[in-house]
Amino acid sequence: MSSNRIPRASSRQPLTVASPPVQATPAKVSFKTQMLKVREDAIVQAASRLLAEKGFDLMTVDEVAADVGIAKASLYKHFPSKEALAAAAMVKVLDRACAFLANLPDTHPLDQLKAVVRWMMQLQLAGEMPSLPSQNSSLRATLMNNKAYMDGLMEASDRMGAWIEQAQAQGLINQQLPAIAVLYTLYARACDPVLDFLKMGEQLGDEQIVELVLSTCFDGLVSR
Amino acid sequence: MSSNRIPRASSRQPLTVASPPVQATPAKVSFKTQMLKVREDAIVQAASRLLAEKGFDLMTVDEVAADVGIAKASLYKHFPSKEALAAAAMVKVLDRACAFLANLPDTHPLDQLKAVVRWMMQLQLAGEMPSLPSQNSSLRATLMNNKAYMDGLMEASDRMGAWIEQAQAQGLINQQLPAIAVLYTLYARACDPVLDFLKMGEQLGDEQIVELVLSTCFDGLVSR
DNA sequence: GTCTATAATCAGATAGAC
DNA sequence: GTCTATCTGATTATAGAC
Numbered sequence: 001m002s003s004n005r006i007p008r009a010s011s012r013q014p015l016t017v018a019s020p021p022v023q024a025t026p027a028k029v030s031f032k033t034q035m036l037k038v039r040e041d042a043i044v045q046a047a048s049r050l051l052a053e054k055g056f057d058l059m060t061v062d063e064v065a066a067d068v069g070i071a072k073a074s075l076y077k078h079f080p081s082k083e084a085l086a087a088a089a090m091v092k093v094l095d096r097a098c099a100f101l102a103n104l105p106d107t108h109p110l111d112q113l114k115a116v117v118r119w120m121m122q123l124q125l126a127g128e129m130p131s132l133p134s135q136n137s138s139l140r141a142t143l144m145n146n147k148a149y150m151d152g153l154m155e156a157s158d159r160m161g162a163w164i165e166q167a168q169a170q171g172l173i174n175q176q177l178p179a180i181a182v183l184y185t186l187y188a189r190a191c192d193p194v195l196d197f198l199k200m201g202e203q204l205g206d207e208q209i210v211e212l213v214l215s216t217c218f219d220g221l222v223s224r
Numbered sequence: 225m226s227s228n229r230i231p232r233a234s235s236r237q238p239l240t241v242a243s244p245p246v247q248a249t250p251a252k253v254s255f256k257t258q259m260l261k262v263r264e265d266a267i268v269q270a271a272s273r274l275l276a277e278k279g280f281d282l283m284t285v286d287e288v289a290a291d292v293g294i295a296k297a298s299l300y301k302h303f304p305s306k307e308a309l310a311a312a313a314m315v316k317v318l319d320r321a322c323a324f325l326a327n328l329p330d331t332h333p334l335d336q337l338k339a340v341v342r343w344m345m346q347l348q349l350a351g352e353m354p355s356l357p358s359q360n361s362s363l364r365a366t367l368m369n370n371k372a373y374m375d376g377l378m379e380a381s382d383r384m385g386a387w388i389e390q391a392q393a394q395g396l397i398n399q400q401l402p403a404i405a406v407l408y409t410l411y412a413r414a415c416d417p418v419l420d421f422l423k424m425g426e427q428l429g430d431e432q433i434v435e436l437v438l439s440t441c442f443d444g445l446v447s448r
Numbered sequence: 449g450t451c452t453a454t455a456a457t458c459a460g461a462t463a464g465a466c
Numbered sequence: 467g468t469c470t471a472t473c474t475g476a477t478t479a480t481a482g483a484c
Contacts, residue, residue: 039449053359054359055281055359057281057282058281058359058360060477060478061477062476062477062478070449070450071450071451071452073449073450073451073453073479073480073481074449074450074451076478076479076480077449077450078449081478082479110446133279133357133359134417134420135277135278136282172446173445173446174443174444174445174448175447176439177436177439177440177445178427178428178436180422180425180427181418181422181436181440184417184418184421184422185418185437185440186445188416191417192412193358193412193415194405194408194409194412196358198405198408203402203404204402212401212402212405213409216401216405216406216409216444217445218444218445219444219446220398220440220441220442220443220444221398221401221406221409221441221442221444222396222397222398222442222443223395223396223397223398223399224398224448260467284459285461286459286460294468295469295470296460296461297461297462297463297467297468297469297470297471298468300460300461300462305460306460306461
């Protein structure tokens, strides 16, 4: 509960070069670090999947460990708590989102926003969007104190917020709506229960579901 | 886990009239039954409030009992399980919803649909909408096996479904959209996280939030 | 670092007196 | 029916051997 550091090798190499006993083998250290990262990535991926499938409360650490094929105690060597594990999963998708935003071709702001929402919904339908049922307090606190998470959230919000304001300035998005409300509405598509309901109905394919919800989100339900 | 019966006095009087010991006192039985109902209503109301506030997983039976001011064991005399308790809360709001639907003035289908969505969102903002984070399996099973719940859900869906089809026939709602998708989209406003986010922002009052989300739901984000 | 085994806690459900 | 006290199982987290 004390350390909220997320064990992701997003920073530079370790700074410890001081006084190696006999054989300084930086290559082997790098290899071990690499192995460690692979292992941790596997853990985070399993957590992410289960988080998307069952949510934070119903996901158990035992399940995650079993899914990876390691003992639970080993998992706790990598992550200090269940909250930190979930936070790592959230940071991972946020990083993916930021990468997607950064690489998006610079077309029109409205098209870019639609592309982002489409991407989020595809991720959710693929079972790779770790949704956090928003109510849990301990998890919220952990996330708020997590720098990597907050930074990613801020970066994504800044980019999308700029597009929203541009689209409003061009008259493409309703100027009556506060930009923050538009942003929330777009974010909410990442955990829209309509997607799951439509998928359960088995009448529509994933692609159709995405386009349908995208249409209702931007164009509304009424005829145009 | 075995009995999914919800202790609501929605059916007729008990059928047991056989062999009363000495004094048959139906008046007193009625009074006791009434007291029982009041107590159960208090329990359900507390559960409903906590369910809206924290969700099913984070709500504990201890809390509900403490909120009502009774012992947990007493609560279990009324409801056989936590799932059944939550189901009773859901049935209660569904009944309220059906009553609202039945008493709605017969104006235009689109106005009626908007009125329903407005009502649902007001309920959520008032903290009286017991949202079920949809993922829990045991709860889903309990609800699916609950006749009162399924009946209420069916009745509400039939009424709203009819309005949706009428509105589509009149060209008021996009005919391209499957009616079921429209229904899901409306239902989803009852647990829309955007409402909570906007409320947390403290920039808008409840009434403004409702009208804003209502607007994005029916008219979409783009300019018209 | 990984494991087995276990501690510690919490929450759903029940026993049994009154 | 209501209570206190308890059982039971599940779950987070850790100790300690290797």
